[in-house]
Amino acid sequence: MxxxxxxxxxxxxxxxxxxxxxxxxxxxxxxxxxxxxxxxxxxxxxxxxxxxxxxxxxxxxxxxxxxxxxxxxxxxxxxxxxxxxxxxxxxxxxxxxxxxxxxxxxxxxPMQQAVRDALIGFLAATAQANAEAIKEAQRSGIAHAKAKDGETKYRGRKPSFTRDQFATVCNMLDLSTGVGEIAAATGLSRQTIYRIRDDRAAAEATLASWAA
The missing domain is CATH 3.40.50.1390 (Resolvase, N-terminal catalytic domain)
Known part of the structure; x- marks a missing residue:
């Protein structure tokens, strides 16, 4: 096996x-x-x-x-x-x-099957919902980055997280996973996770401004 x-x-x-x-x-x-x-x-x-x-x-x-x-x-x-x-x-x-x-x-x-299948359905739906939410955040972030680019070329500090880490944080936050567990899973600091949690659009804008 x-x-x-x-x-x-x-x-x-x-x-x-x-x-x-x-x-x-x-x-x-x-x-x-x-x-x-x-x-x-x-x-x-x-x-x-x-x-x-x-x-x-x-x-x-x-x-x-x-x-x-x-x-x-x-x-x-x-x-x-x-x-x-x-x-x-x-x-x-x-x-x-x-x-x-x-x-x-x-x-x-049958009861265990029903619970299992319901969980599969919930997680599958969450995967699609997260993809749609991230896509919307990307659109908002790109628009925000373009607006700021029209004002100034300053992009700010390079993000301390990758797009893959950003997506993982969003997924786990949507499942009500604790910040400590997310930090352990992604290798990011708690402060970074709090920033993403509190303003996903801004986090996406940072990635977009660095073409990440």
Whole structure:
């Protein structure tokens, strides 16, 4: 029984090695890493990604599919929900590094199935909602940065976080995760997380002004 770690990065500043290191720090033993580079979780379905579709051939019954968070599978509600359900149907256990969630299709108890499926649906919907919120923050941030650029060329201090870290912080904040846990997961200071929490548009504007 193998544990396959799947990572997806959509931009140059996102880092697969960071995702893997985070999983290993959390205590997961990884047998193999499969990754997709430069792939959007919004516009490209999981089964249409070069290595996403390979996992349906690689993973066997009893294996574990490990991801940092469900948004690595995608940011489309139906796609994420259907992907997790299909892996469970095949006897594959799906686990997340963040919050240590486990989705296992072995249970036959209808109440447990209902709770599990409701959680999958909620997390899939959250992944899509976060993507839409980040996109809106990007639009606001770019507009803000352009407005300031019209006034002055001063961009301020370079952001202390990457776009990948920004997205992770937003995801975990939306799940009411504690600031300490977010700091441990992202490597950011509590002060940085508080700044992002209190004004996401400003944080996005900082990234946009530095073309991050």
């Amino acid at each position: 193998a544990t396959i770690f799947y990572a997806r990065v959509s931009t140059a500043d996102q880092n697969i090695e960071h995702q893997q290191a985070q999983a290993e720090t959390a205590g997961f033993k990884i047998d193999r890493v499969v990754a997709d580079h430069g792939v959007s979780g919004v516009s490209t379905l999981f089964a249409e990604r070069p290595n996403g579709k390979r996992l349906f051939d690689i993973l066997r019954e009893g294996d574990t599919l490990l991801v940092r968070w469900v948004d690595r599978l995608g940011r489309n509600y139906s796609d994420v929900r259907d992907t997790i359900q299909e892996f469970m149907r095949r006897g594959v256990v799906v686990r997340t590094v963040i919050n240590g969630l486990t989705f296992d299709g072995a249970t036959k108890d």
